[in-house]
Amino acid sequence: MPDEPREPVMRATYRALCAHGYANLTMQDIADETDLSKAALHYHYDTKRDLLTTFLDALASWYEGRLDDLAGDTAAERLRALFDECLSCEDSDYPAFHTAMLEVKAQAPYEERYRTRLATVDEVLTARIRTIVAEGVDDGTFRDVDPTATAELLVDVLAGAHTRNVAVGRNLAGTRARLDDYVEDQLLAHDADDGPEHDAAGDGEHDADADVDSDQEHGGSADRDGTSVDRPAEASR
């Protein structure tokens, strides 16, 4: 299908997901965001699930590109850039799109094609963190932590932050701040004179964290740069 207007359709799908969520999304909603008729859209995609599968493919590719291109001279800087990618929420579409994505995740057990694409995104993220942590361990800037276990823990944190943000309105900025503390306290190899004592995190910095997290509505913080993950359309608009 060389004439398939894939890129505009992907952007239209993104906008329609933001506007309608996943459960209520129709092919007409997506067509309404393009110059195409619903019939023309159906020529390329039999069902909403077919179209969403292609959308998740595009999302995975886009996401992989973003994570390949993280700024930072050190492992700690690249890890922080990755957290910025994953947890920023400056876009006004952010809450709506992440709500739709949580709906898609909840549909994954019923739709194997969603599941495989979401698994790809999960694996790409996990592998990227594992690589960065291994680089930090190898060059001595990180302690001798296990890169695999660290990556899995951090991906759990990132996934949980998004779920809690959508479901109960916990803001992402709180998690973002805690991950800075995690890098500082658990990963960075400090000199002996500030080493072990620094591990104990009761240093006052964390007190601010309670304020950051105090039941703000989701998407309420726009104090971080970068584009959130799961937003392929943003990069190509």
Added chain:
Amino acid sequence: MPDEPREPVMRATYRALCAHGYANLTMQDIADETDLSKAALHYHYDTKRDLLTTFLDALASWYEGRLDDLAGDTAAERLRALFDECLSCEDSDYPAFHTAMLEVKAQAPYEERYRTRLATVDEVLTARIRTIVAEGVDDGTFRDVDPTATAELLVDVLAGAHTRNVAVGRNLAGTRARLDDYVEDQLLAHDADDGPEHDAAGDGEHDADADVDSDQEHGGSADRDGTSVDRPAEASR
């Protein structure tokens, strides 16, 4: 409504959620799991959302009771018992119920009553962890970490583990094992002679973690005791 058969209806709702998921669940499905007619069920609950709201209330109460009653003489033991509660998956209904709960979480932005109940569960869990960590800090068995920041990070981990389990099939046992390592490496106050070095987690234990986590289907591990959270019906069957 003193004659409302609430407890059997809650158990029926649990079973119907496991069998049908949330999106496709009908009042008839729930009535079919009880001795009541659909009309009788509607006498007590106008809509599926009304019934689900009551179900989430029951869930929150049940959950609070479970977390109030954790076994363990020390803070570390109580924290591990809490992790067992939150991440066990021995029940064969487990994957289906957690899939339904993720659907409910994804509906929370559209249904304020779900959101407030889910927020209660989130707050109960966070507060319980915060209290346990504070107890450990106070009695000197834990390092001087910030209980609030630690609790929020751990709740992110627990929520993320469940989301990834449903969406991409990562098993919960991997997260459970990593949390044991977290307690050991980050929370427990070790004696000076095994202190700082113990922080570095490249100790071989973590290598097993990669195996535990190797893309098993969700619910595949039943090697932990305890009853998973979000399963009120189990406790009262």
